[in-house]
Amino acid sequence: MHPDMHIFSWLKYKMTEIYSFGNLPVIAHAWNKDRTQIAVSLGKNDVRIYHKIAGKWKLIHTLCEHLSRVLAIDWAPKTNQIVSASADYNAYVWTLENDVWKPQMVELQRTSRAVCCAKWSPQENKFVIGSSDKNVAICYYEKDQRFWAAEMIKKKPKSTVTCIAWHPNNQLIAVGSCDYRCRIYSAFIKIVDDQAQTSNWGTIKNTNELLYEFQSESGWIHDVAFSPLGDNLAWVSHNSIIFAVSAKNPSQIKMEITNYLPFRCVIFINESMLIVGGHEFSPLIYNYDQDKGTIEFVEKLDRQEVSTGRSSIGQEVDFVTPYQASRRFDQPAMQTQTPEPISTHQSMITQIVPYQNENGKLVKISSADLFGQIVIWNLNDKKEIVIEAGQELRGDVDETLTLELRSGKAEIFGTELAIGQKYQFTSGMKFSIFTYWGCTVNIISSHDDYYVARDENPMHIYLNVHGMLEQLRQKAESEKTRGPRIMVAGLPDVGKSTLCRMLVNWAARLGRTPILVDLDVGQNQVSIPGTIASMVIRRPASVEEGFRIEMPLVFHYGYKTPGENIGLYNEIVSSMAMYVNIRSENVEKSLISGIVVNTCGYIRQEGYESFKHVAKAFDVDIIIVLDSEWLATKLISDLPSVKVITLPKSGGVVPKDAAKDKFRENKIREYFYGPKNNICPHVFTIEFNEIKMYKIGAPQIPDSCLPAGMILKNPYNKILPVAPSAALVHHVLSVSSSNDPEQLLAKNLLGFVVVQHVDSDKRTLTLLAPQPNIKNKLLIVSDVLFVDLK
């Protein structure tokens, strides 16, 4: 068995680059040596060469000599020569002289039909063409007479030659044709090759020799490929069958009959893994085990996403996030049909070719399709990691990272991972996989941006807290009283939000429905920055997308820290507490399940007072203080009726510091574009007179500016009308559910919009919104900004 040939060596794309070359089909494509240029045939009589400049493809040469469709192109990277083959019965070799591609016709005397395929040999000193008149010609340069000569294969196929593959030894070719056969020929040319070589497929003696003929089931052969070392051969046919054979045992042809649409191309990634593509749109990975004689489906190379439905223009729906809207339309009753998986290619894949090798290993491939699209797939080795019981694997993702639980049990911040499911994390995301029993995970990432933590992690302590809360819930259930109300406190970046997430996730996994109250106005888990929010948690958060937002209660605050307007902050906390108390009594099981309150890390001076206010407003029973003896001691003396527990912070908590702004921006972006950037918000204009805008809180006038003895009430909650002006551009506006400006403070929000443009002449505002219009026209201006660079 070759060292590469084990199941864990399979490859998976990390990120794709997608380029469009118009709407014409890409019949053939080939890359130059450094992949800065691409030669394409778009089904016309020419070969077009594009150069990549600043990420965009610019047409720099059009090679016109063929009289009919160009069917095949191959670019020899080292010698910088292009071979093109066409339905005009001809093949040309193009060489670049003084920035002009000069053609030289190949002498294919006996070919009188379309030339369907052309491929340079690995050493680039010859190439092979195949034609519809059953000819296979090995072409080489006659130095003396200065022309491209062709040595025709004598025992030729009995139908159109559709595909060719070179063995890495430069002297064998595999040929696929419409007579359902794949053949291996000697391509040894005496005046080009020094001497005939031996290979696993037998000793090569003469040019032209037919070494093997493999019979397939009925089905035109569309593509054929040798493995990198040349020991295995695979081909695909129009009846959706994959064939493979090993040089070790050429009489044992293995075939895999698939349920997929027909395949048009095949490529080996290493000695065992192969990728096929065609009418199915998505390339598929298969593993050929020559010892077991099996070809097994591994998975689709594409990361499949389910298309999200969205509200159609003008449809009257409640003003919710596009994400919620999409989810709403995902509900079975509303669906007209099952959502279609989205594939990167939107039409048939015509060709797959190698794109980039690193240290002799193929790391990228490119595929072309009938809609003018070329996709570059990044292939990465998958790493298998064993996490022992009680350990944590932590990650801080640089680009993208995909993980899959292979065995055992594990969870991320309280959400259980499903075996075999792939979770993808994008740049900037942090995660920790904790396993109570031990597990094995596969990780696909180009960066080593993860590690198994050897430090003592506090997960067992956190789990004990969960156990204690569950006992209190059970007690409440039997005594028909209310369940535990806890508040999590501490300095910034100690893991408060994460602990809250874990506690409600664990509770939800036991069928509880706790209320999560997030008072963190900087980084709210339920809503966007500048607000406080609460929600009944009915199911654990999604590993990749966080909590599924259902009927949240959201109040406008307008700033990113409580200190900016502490009076207003305290007032909305009181309103929230009032509503949450009502909700907790009215929502089934929520009273017993209790409340988990997340707080800001603002705990000094007036922050501490506000903190006590929160505890009283929500009538909390327990305060969990993370990593602060000082705060715990103070709270024990100031709130004697509340149980205060100090817990250590996890070593995995990452201070967000500079990343905080990015984090906030992402949270707002997620609101408009969806957690996976797969939703399109609306941009529309609205007239000044259609809306009314207000701001809450006015700057306090210093006492020195007031008449002697006069005391003004703090205007922290004053509701002030705002006139539309250019100063509003990029500001987030909250859409209130209230029709009465005086009620703005105490009313739930319906959603958010962002001002993109203000036209004072036309008296219009351009808004970015999740819906095509806004139902309620009372808007509250926030200090929080969002610059939509998309």
Ligand SMILES: Nc1ncnc2c1ncn2[C@@H]1O[C@H](COP(=O)(O)OP(=O)(O)OP(=O)(O)O)[C@@H](O)[C@H]1O
């Ligand atoms: N065990 C862990 N392993 C890896 N990352 C973690 C772990 N616990 C928390 N983090 C990450 O550390 C970061 C800070 O954690 P978190 O947001 O919970 O802190 P916080 O105290 O709520 O912060 P803030 O005061 O800013 O609200 C987050 O990105 C979180 O995902």
